[in-house]
Amino acid sequence: xxxxxxxxxxxxxxxxxxxxxxxxxxxxxxxxxxxxxxxxxxxxxxxxxxxxxxxxxxxxxxxxxxxxxxxxxxxxxxxxxxxxxxxxxxxxxxxxxxxxxxxxxxxxxxxxxxxxxxxxxxxxxxxxxxxxxxxxxxxxxxxxxxxxxxxxxxxxxxxxxxxxxxxxxxxxxxxxxxxxxxxxxxxxxxxxxxxxxxxxxxxxxxxxxxxxxxxxxxxxxxxxxxxxxxxxxxxxxxxxxxxxxxxxxxxxxxxxxxxxxxxxxxxxxxxxxxxxxxxxxxxxxxxxxxxxxxxxxxxxxxxxxxxxxxxxxxxxxxxxxxxxxxxxxxxxxxxxxxxxxxxxxxxxxxxxxxxxxxxxxxxxxxxxxxxxxxxxxxxxxxxxxxxxxxxxxxxxxxxxxxxxxxxxxxxxxxxx
Amino acid sequence: xxxxxxxxxxxxxxxxxxxxxxxxxxxxxxxxxxxxxxxxxxxxxxxxxxxxxxxxxxxxxxxxxxxxxxxxxxxxxxxxxxxxxxxxxxxxxxxxxxxxxxxxxxxxxxxxxxxxxxxxxxxxxxxxxxxxxxxxxxxxxxxxxxxxxxxxxxxxxxxxxxxxxxxxxxxxxxxxxxxxxxxxxxxxxxxxxxxxxxxxxxxxxxxxxxxxxxxxxxxxxxxxxxxxxxxxxxxxxxxxxxxxxxxxxxxxxxxxxxxxxxxxxxxxxxxxxxx
Numbered sequence: 001x002x003x004x005x006x007x008x009x010x011x012x013x014x015x016x017x018x019x020x021x022x023x024x025x026x027x028x029x030x031x032x033x034x035x036x037x038x039x040x041x042x043x044x045x046x047x048x049x050x051x052x053x054x055x056x057x058x059x060x061x062x063x064x065x066x067x068x069x070x071x072x073x074x075x076x077x078x079x080x081x082x083x084x085x086x087x088x089x090x091x092x093x094x095x096x097x098x099x100x101x102x103x104x105x106x107x108x109x110x111x112x113x114x115x116x117x118x119x120x121x122x123x124x125x126x127x128x129x130x131x132x133x134x135x136x137x138x139x140x141x142x143x144x145x146x147x148x149x150x151x152x153x154x155x156x157x158x159x160x161x162x163x164x165x166x167x168x169x170x171x172x173x174x175x176x177x178x179x180x181x182x183x184x185x186x187x188x189x190x191x192x193x194x195x196x197x198x199x200x201x202x203x204x205x206x207x208x209x210x211x212x213x214x215x216x217x218x219x220x221x222x223x224x225x226x227x228x229x230x231x232x233x234x235x236x237x238x239x240x241x242x243x244x245x246x247x248x249x250x251x252x253x254x255x256x257x258x259x260x261x262x263x264x265x266x267x268x269x270x271x272x273x274x275x276x277x278x279x280x281x282x283x284x285x286x287x288x289x290x291x292x293x294x295x296x297x298x299x300x301x302x303x304x305x306x307x308x309x310x311x312x313x314x315x316x317x318x319x320x321x322x323x324x325x326x327x328x329x330x331x332x333x334x335x336x337x338x339x340x341x342x343x344x345x346x347x348x349x350x351x352x353x354x355x356x357x358x359x360x361x362x363x364x365x366x367x368x369x370x371x372x373x374x375x376x377x378x379x380x381x382x383x384x385x386x387x388x389x390x391x392x393x394x395x396x397x398x399x400x401x402x403x404x405x406x407x408x409x410x411x412x413x414x415x416x
Numbered sequence: 417x418x419x420x421x422x423x424x425x426x427x428x429x430x431x432x433x434x435x436x437x438x439x440x441x442x443x444x445x446x447x448x449x450x451x452x453x454x455x456x457x458x459x460x461x462x463x464x465x466x467x468x469x470x471x472x473x474x475x476x477x478x479x480x481x482x483x484x485x486x487x488x489x490x491x492x493x494x495x496x497x498x499x500x501x502x503x504x505x506x507x508x509x510x511x512x513x514x515x516x517x518x519x520x521x522x523x524x525x526x527x528x529x530x531x532x533x534x535x536x537x538x539x540x541x542x543x544x545x546x547x548x549x550x551x552x553x554x555x556x557x558x559x560x561x562x563x564x565x566x567x568x569x570x571x572x573x574x575x576x577x578x579x580x581x582x583x584x585x586x587x588x589x590x591x592x593x594x595x596x597x598x599x600x601x602x603x604x605x606x607x608x609x610x611x612x613x614x615x616x617x618x619x620x621x622x623x624x625x626x627x628x629x630x631x632x633x634x635x636x637x638x639x640x641x642x643x644x645x646x647x648x649x650x651x652x653x654x655x656x657x658x659x660x661x662x663x664x665x666x667x668x669x670x671x672x673x674x675x676x677x678x679x680x681x682x683x684x685x686x687x688x689x690x691x
Contacts, residue, residue, distance in 0.1 A: 241543075242543050245542055245543045245545060249537060249542035249553065250528075250531075250532060250542065250552075250553075251539060252542075253521070253525055253528055253532070254529060254532050256518065256521055256529075257521065260520060260521065261518060263516070264512065264516040264518065265518075265529065266499070267478060267510055267512075268501075268504060268529055268532065268593075268596065269501050269504040270501055270533075271499075271501045391520040391521075391576070392520070
């Protein structure tokens with residue numbers, strides 16, 4: 001809650017006014033980790049079953065990954081004001097990069113690549129040495145950059161469009177990219193994506209030097225969910241950090257200005273295309289990172305194009321809107337709430353209701369009905385989102401000074 | 417009046433030259449073959465009745481429209497057909513007739529936006545907050561404060577632009593434009609909505625901007641008392657054509673100008689003059 005700095009030349013603190021949130025986030029992560037790593041396993045069976053059914057670790061992990069992508073989308077939608085309905089494309093690209101560089105798949109891409117065996121700090125599963133195996137930590141930036149590159153390629157023609165048209169075209173790309181992966185099992189003999197079967201098994205995450213700490217596994221297998229949670233939470237922190245830092249700098253201001261008044265921004269020397277493209281690229285970068293995280297979290301150890309449907313784009317957008325466009329912390333919370341409803345909440349609440357009423361309703365299938373209802377309620381009662389950006393709250397809650405003056409309010413007497 | 421406080425500016429290299437600009441919209445000639453010069457360090461005005469093509473001409477200078485014919489030179493540089501942001505970054509700044517601030521940004525941020533083209537920090541340097549980036553930010557903020565103080569709204573630096581009073585918003589627009597470190601400052605009807613005292617103060621303000629910020633100023637203005645007091649040269653457009661140009665006193669008595677504003681002479685009994 002730091003009051004905005006007064007006086008020129010004052011050095012900006014590390015995270016300008018964000019410290020309470022950052023500490024809260026850190027505390028939450030530590031709390032959850034402690035809870036699931038030590039407290040729950042040593043508690044009574046009933047407690048274990050309760051958490052197992054209402055807040056399983058796997059669902060938490062998936063929620064956190066959704067949060068990464070929602071924070072990435074927030075840069076495009078919340079910061080720069082570009083409505084993107086096809087964000088899942090970036091998620092998919094990131095996921096497939098993980099597939100290519102963290103599995104034996106490359107050796108199946110092309111007949112003559114059968115004997116390819118590359119290992120860059122990678123940790124192939126036993127007997128899966130073929131193909132390319134790059135360390136998870138290296139694949140993250142690699143996938144981010146690759147996805148950002150595709151963000152630029154997709155963005156260059158599309159970002160010239162305005163509002164509705166932009167939304168439509170991004171929607172198109174959101175459909176095209178997963179379709180390319182779906183049908184990309186035989187491009188003149190080249191197997192890009194293994195079609196419907198998908199790519200796998202993916203290498204586990206290795207923790208490298210961290211494993212020297214007692215109790216920390218060196219490789220995160222399918223059951224090391226609590227440690228995976230730490231990894232994904234770390235990625236969320238990185239995404240938030242990137243968002244906040246850029247927001248406070250030259251580029252973030254340019255995005256805001258474009259969101260406010262494109263024409264005026266260009267007249268003030270802001271190159272519109274470049275600024276929009278960079279928003280797209282940064283958003284895509286984070287989406288790509290989220291894709292890699294997603295690929296490694298999948299229980300099956302596989303990624304397939306069906307993981308990246310249009311609905312994901314909409315869900316992500318709903319998370320951003322629910323949480324509060326433009327505020328990373330709001331978006332984080334929006335993402336956690338919506339993914340919990342999606343993954344666990346509906347099912348659990350549904351089975352409680354079914355038990356009570358002796359009905360047999362398939363509640364999880366109503367998820368989009370629920371999302372829709374939530375969004376409508378939000379638009380009616382809290383348009384600015386759960387935890388809005390202070391600026392947005394301004395415009396939605398407080399009358400403009402001009403309006404006040406027009407009804408004769410005396411504003412000169414105000415202290416300030 | 418005291419227009420002649422500055423002896424007629426010696427014509428050195430002009431700050432801006434518009435050479436035989438023509439703009440056609442379909443069959444309509446909005447601006448026809450208009451040439452126009454802003455001498456370095458001068459304050460000049462562009463006037464004319466409604467629909468005379470002033471705004472169109474303005475939009476050509478700032479790059480919003482590409483002229484159908486003619487060239488625009490900013491200093492030594494030909495800027496015809498460049499994008500608005502490019503022209504702006506080369507030193508042509510403007511304010512807007514109906515204020516267009518970034519409402520949900522603070523006054524300081526508004527000014528900082530206009531420094532975009534003078535700053536260099538990209539994504540990576542911003543995320544890592546390198547020493548260079550920090551210095552740039554700090555210097556940017558200092559310059560922004562300086563400009564806000566200069567226009568007299570330093571105390572409102574952290575207020576959202578939308579919460580400033582009307583007059584302060586106008587000032588902020590000037591501060592924002594000056595942040596481009598422009599060579600030429602275009603003011604589009606800056607005194608619209610001001611009362612006579614405010615307008616009078618504005619005249620002094622424009623002089624101060626020119627003298628202390630070393631820019632040449634071009635105004636589009638309707639208020640003749642302001643035009644006559646502030647400008648060293650006046651250009652009159654009517655129906656897309658330049659009908660007169662010269663010192664304010666000459667313009668006042670120019671027959672074609674009076675005609676353009678008041679209709680053909682002989683329209684009985686109407687002797688308006690300017691206010």
